[in-house]
Amino acid sequence: MVTMPDTPAAPAEGHTVPVTFLREGVTLHAQSGITLRDLALAHGINPHPHVRKLFNCGGIGDCTTCVVRLAAEPAAVNPPTAAEAQWRDRWPADWRLSCQVRVTGPISVETRPRRPRR
Numbered sequence: 001m002v003t004m005p006d007t008p009a010a011p012a013e014g015h016t017v018p019v020t021f022l023r024e025g026v027t028l029h030a031q032s033g034i035t036l037r038d039l040a041l042a043h044g045i046n047p048h049p050h051v052r053k054l055f056n057c058g059g060i061g062d063c064t065t066c067v068v069r070l071a072a073e074p075a076a077v078n079p080p081t082a083a084e085a086q087w088r089d090r091w092p093a094d095w096r097l098s099c100q101v102r103v104t105g106p107i108s109v110e111t112r113p114r115r116p117r118r
């Protein structure tokens, strides 16, 4: 049986990786291991829509308001966590909760993605 961690494991730190926020048109150099949500908020980028910036779970993977679309090699981030597992069959495969994603390699991110039209 495979179990998934409750929180994203922090990889070894010590180097920085470029993280591009596509909607905002900015590339940041992030400390490896930081979550996308923490990185975004530290630089004035809101991963939450509208008032959810104020009313959210605080990064524990419960509210789903911090969802982002990733354009990255799988090795650039940690695998989906247990908190994300319940949403995997409802979202596109490249959507993740930014509070659960730790960056370890170059990555591009779209905040507040829209569902593809059917």
Ligand code: FES
Pocket: 037, 056, 057, 058, 059, 060, 061, 062, 063, 064, 065, 066, 067, 097, 098, 099, 100
């Ligand atoms: S901040 Fe609530 S799920 Fe990420």
